[in-house]
Amino acid sequence: MxxxxxxxxxxxxxxxxxxxxxxxxxxxxxxxxxxxxxxxxxxxxxxxxxxxxxxxxxxxxxxxxxxxxxxxxxxxxxxxxxxxxxxxxxxxxxxxxxxxGEFILPKDPDQAVVMVAGGVGITPFKCMLDHLVSKDEKRRLILLYSNKNKANTAFYDELSQMEPAGYVSKVYFVMTRDDTWPGPKGRMNAGFIADNISGYQKKHFMVAGPPSFVGGISQALEELGISDVKLEKFFGY
Ligand SMILES: Cc1cc2nc3c(=O)[nH]c(=O)nc-3n(C[C@H](O)[C@H](O)[C@H](O)COP(=O)(O)OP(=O)(O)OC[C@H]3O[C@@H](n4cnc5c(N)ncnc54)[C@H](O)[C@@H]3O)c2cc1C
The missing domain is CATH 2.40.30.10 (Translation factors)
Structure with a gap:
């Protein structure tokens, strides 16, 4: 087309x-x-x-x-x-x-979902979230979004609005190379997920980004015994 x-x-x-x-x-x-x-x-x-x-x-x-x-x-x-x-x-x-592609939200609107994005891996989640906003549909969603620094974080302002508007219960912006960032810093790992996502054992995890990022997170999820996982590897990066 x-x-x-x-x-x-x-x-x-x-x-x-x-x-x-x-x-x-x-x-x-x-x-x-x-x-x-x-x-x-x-x-x-x-x-x-x-x-x-x-x-x-x-x-x-x-x-x-x-x-x-x-x-x-x-x-x-x-x-x-x-x-x-x-x-x-x-x-x-x-x-x-x-x-x-099959990287889509679960059919069951009551299923709690944790979205995990590495850098430009935010793109499919931005689409899903804007779709929910356009339908005014509120689900049980948490977003973990990793970037080098704030200047590198696409859709920062729009995503920051999702939490106060009630479309996401919590957005974690995690920076890997930003000493001035007041929020969480460093690489997301099993410890970060266990400490911040209560009841993670029962949640559906969706992970998108460059293959190295998705591989790292999927290993962390495995360490935590989480198997309800969907991965979108951005092959080519
Ligand atoms: C299902 C799916 C969905 C995808 N969605 C997206 C998407 O929404 N957005 C998107 O951008 N891509 C997406 N991709 C990946 C996309 O298709 C390309 O493969 C990707 O953008 C890489 O483009 P490129 O080949 O021009 O290489 P580059 O952009 O140049 O990247 C290829 C390699 O070059 C090197 N490289 C490039 N820049 C740097 C740098 N600054 N520092 C260090 N090394 C560097 C790295 O080794 C990197 O692995 C998706 C892929 C799949 C399979």
């Missing part, structure tokens, strides 16, 4: 949100799913012209949820693909070749 860049904006250090218009027919997807985005490469890239990105903006609330707009967010690096992306101008075309 052809899409066209509508706008892009920096949402954290080196992190850009790209909004694409979907002119032909609205696209059907569930919050948490990814889109495969194919670009006409301006710069050579040995991994080719296509990457997966979790969709950031929620579909509408009609049955089979659709969107006339697709937003994705990524860290800009030196690869030909990312450099092509960074150079894109409003109106430039791209192609979404597929939408897929």
């Amino acid at each position: 052809n899409v066209f860049l509508k706008n892009k904006k920096e949402i954290a250090d080196d992190t850009i949100l790209f909004g694409f218009e979907v002119p032909d027919a609205a696209m059907s997807y569930k919050p948490g799913q990814y889109a495969s985005l194919k670009l006409a490469l301006k710069y050579p890239d040995e991994k080719g012209p296509e990457r997966f990105f979790s969709i950031v903006n929620p579909p509408d609330n009609k049955p089979g949820g659709r969107g006339r707009r697709i937003e994705i967010a990524t860290r800009i690096s030196g690869t030909g693909y990312k450099q092509t992306m960074a150079a894109m101008q409003d109106g430039d075309p791209a192609e979404i070749t597929r939408i897929g």
Whole structure:
């Protein structure tokens, strides 16, 4: 499906949100799913012209949820693909070749869920949370979100609002390299989860981010004997 860049904006250090218009027919997807985005490469890239990105903006609330707009967010690096992306101008075309994935919230709205995001791994959770907000649906959710520092934390302001608005019972921003951060610091591990998430044994854990982050958290969950876990590894990082 052809899409066209509508706008892009920096949402954290080196992190850009790209909004694409979907002119032909609205696209059907569930919050948490990814889109495969194919670009006409301006710069050579040995991994080719296509990457997966979790969709950031929620579909509408009609049955089979659709969107006339697709937003994705990524860290800009030196690869030909990312450099092509960074150079894109409003109106430039791209192609979404597929939408897929099973990284979605449990069907049971009463199931308590702990969302664990590493860096740009926040994207599928942002989509799920905004979808709940748009439906005014309140679930039992906790968000653990790890970044280097505050400047590196995408959607900091919006996510900070989720707790007072009652859509998330607690948001933990955890910084790995920020001496000035007043909240939790360092790598998230089994001790952090056990100390902060009461009744963690009965909660459903969803973990997204670069494979090294997801691997570390999944090991911590295993140490705690938690097996109700869903992982989304952002392969390629
Ligand atoms: C289901 C799924 C969903 C995904 N969703 C997203 C998403 O929402 N957003 C997203 O950005 N990606 C997402 N990805 C990953 C995405 O598809 C790309 O693989 C990823 O963005 C890497 O892009 P790249 O190949 O251009 O490499 P790069 O961005 O350059 O990263 C590749 C490697 O380059 C090196 N590197 C790059 N920059 C640095 C740096 N600053 N410091 C040190 N080393 C560095 C690292 O070794 C890194 O592993 C997803 C992947 C999957 C499978």
